Amino acid sequence: MATLVLGALGTLVGGPLGGALGATLGRSLDAMIIGSPRREGPRLKELAVSTSSYGQPVPALYGKTRVAxxxxxxxxxxxxxxTSGGGKGKPRTxxxxxxxxxxxxxxxxxxxxxxxxxxxxxxxxxxxxxxxxxxxxxxxxxxxxxxxxxxxxxxxxxxxxxxxxxxxxxxxxxxxxxxxxxxxALSFEVLASPASGLVPDIAALGDMDSSNAAFPELAGFIHEGGSPAQVLALVDRLRPLAVTEPAGIASIEGIVTPGGDIPMLPLPSAWEEGEFGREDGRTLSRRSGPAGALSALRYYDPVRDYQPGLQRAEGLEPARGQEVLEFPGTFSASDARSLVALASAREQQDREQLAWRMAELDPDLGPGSIVRAPGQTGLWRITGWEWRERGIELELVRFVAPSPASVAGDGGSAWTPADRDAVATRLRAFELPWDGIGSSASVQRYVALGAPTGRWSGAALYRSSGAALEPLAQGGPVRAVSGTLLDAVGPNPGLRLDPAATLRLALDDAESELEPATTTALALGANRLLVGSEVLQFAQAEPEGGGVWRLAGLLRGRGGTEREALAGHAPGTPATLLDERLLALPSDLSLAQGDRLAAIGLAEDEPVTAILEDAGRSRRLPFPVHPRSAIDAQGALTLGWTRRARGGWAWLDEVDQPLVEQVEAYEVGLGAPDTPAALWTVSAPCLVLSAAEVANLSALHPGEPLWVRQKGSFAKSAPLYLATLPALA
Incomplete structure (x- = not known):
């Protein structure tokens, strides 16, 4: 609209601002000053990365969008x-x-x-x-x-x-x-003032007013390049704009469907004017060809984390001469499809043009006004005017009110990273029976670091001594598999695999999984589970949903934990899978009375602490088995038992387990193990009491038990009951 800028508004405003004003007409823009509406301006970009370089513009952000x-x-x-670790031949890390x-x-x-x-x-x-x-x-x-x-x-x-x-x-x-x-490479979701008011904000940059120019579908906008005139020209492609000058002040207004009576243009004025066209004062024409037709819209889709989306006008496919509009704004898929459909329809309507000449102009009519024309069907929109010596010449295009119905759109699917809240670290520390690998003097202590379902990237492990924290190791992000018993688990002698035995376990991390194992795999040590202080194995694992598992085919009392198996377990007892996901503690780590282990993850403001369970178990012998007692004809009592060795869990046939202690020694006692009334030390798995000793002891300590425990290089085993004196007297 060269007439608009170079004529009335250019004269009123003057200077460079007159050119900016003309640019706001969008489809009615002055091609000679700002070029076609398809000229380069603000542009949608693929997701960029944060950079630092001189001369790079910092965008102005509106609404909700994503920026690098x-x-x-x-x-x-x-x-x-x-630094952690070290000592006993192990390097410090x-x-x-x-x-x-x-x-x-x-x-x-x-x-x-x-x-x-x-x-x-x-x-x-x-x-x-x-x-x-x-x-x-x-x-x-x-x-x-x-x-x-x-x-x-x-x-x-x-x-x-x-x-x-x-x-x-x-x-x-x-x-x-x-x-x-x-x-x-960083990118940020930014929330600024609503982008629906983009046009008034941009118009204010050119000292212009704006009314009825809301853009409700626009959820966000990135103004990274281009003048305000170019931004308004881009908006005009999707939301038509017009320039008016009430009270002599230029104003940007949105074009809306008029209500009430539609103004009627006066009859055309006829005079000879070669540049205008026909002498009767009217010319109806239609542009032909699909050149420049808008077929699709690229935008930022919030459902796809602001990745670029594409919506096409109904029935139009990209072809030679057709255009895909790059709009650096945030739309929903449905709004984007509706906008491009309406914009494409408007461009089809704008091909029908009407030139109208009249003697004088109604002050209520101007660019953007919707009118009727005598002898012409339908409605017309004034796109520009030009003052002539004898009157005014108007340029109009066909106007069809947009349908209020929205067009459904689908933005497609995209990979979205999980947004999971940080969860607190779970810590459990325990000592296990020696497994027979390495030195018999080694101490096998482990830490189970894990977390419930959620975001957890590991934790740093420390020894807590008073207020001081000594670093030990860094664990994670692999979680140990831990949980608690849902139901009570009854006592079991732990003599053989029980296919019918079951337990129900609720795992801390509902995404963790357990696997079944064959009997051969069980014999090789698969599926070991520490429940309380008992080590057991399971053959079957069946998920019940929500992190709850049903374990069946139990082999109880493993690793010399028969006493714990005979005691059973209450609901809520902690359980931990013994596998490679555990973190081994340094064998030379000393824990004084009151010392604890501590872990700190991203979710912890204060350390999570735990006490080492079953301290000393690695060096403590399992209690002897197979108690025997007999009285001969003279009344002498012979006591016997079978020794066991640390690390000898395979129970080899016809072969004694090798003794890993420095010497073989046993302690036989009478009465309470903590305060025995009598004590004997022997080097073989038997003890003979004469008839006189039996009679004397029975008289002094009737009903007291006789027991035996094995003495090792570092500790003694738990006692094994052998006999009771009154029954033998």
């Missing part, structure tokens, strides 16, 4: 090292971790908040505002009273800018272990 941001300040990588502090500019206008943050495509910050890795995040909204960030001020000094008018975030000590010890 620009790194405006950063520290060098900070290295931390932590030094682990290194790195962190960085940086500031990222997001928007050149104030924002309301920062939502999710992605790092290398994975969530770094969830919807709840939780960081998925170590570090601290501070958000600066960019308002006029914004103060310098304290970390940046401490590093830069008094010259540190407050960056007022620029929204940015600061990461302090962002842990880089999850990103290969480098700064990851």
């Amino acid at each position: 941001g620009t790194v405006i300040w950063a520290t060098d990588l900070e290295e931390r090292r932590e 030094t682990s290194y971790s790195y962190s960085v502090s940086l500031a990222v500019a997001l928007s050149s206008r104030p924002i309301d908040a920062v939502g999710r943050i992605w790092a290398d495509g994975n969530l770094l910050r969830g919807r709840a505002g939780d960081l998925k890795t170590g570090g601290t995040l501070r958000c600066h909204s960019g308002h006029a009273d914004q103060q310098p960030d304290p970390l940046m001020a401490a590093a830069i000094g008094p010259q540190c800018p407050a960056h007022r008018g620029c929204a940015y975030v600061v990461f302090e000590d962002l842990a880089l272990e999850d990103f290969g010890n480098r700064i990851p």
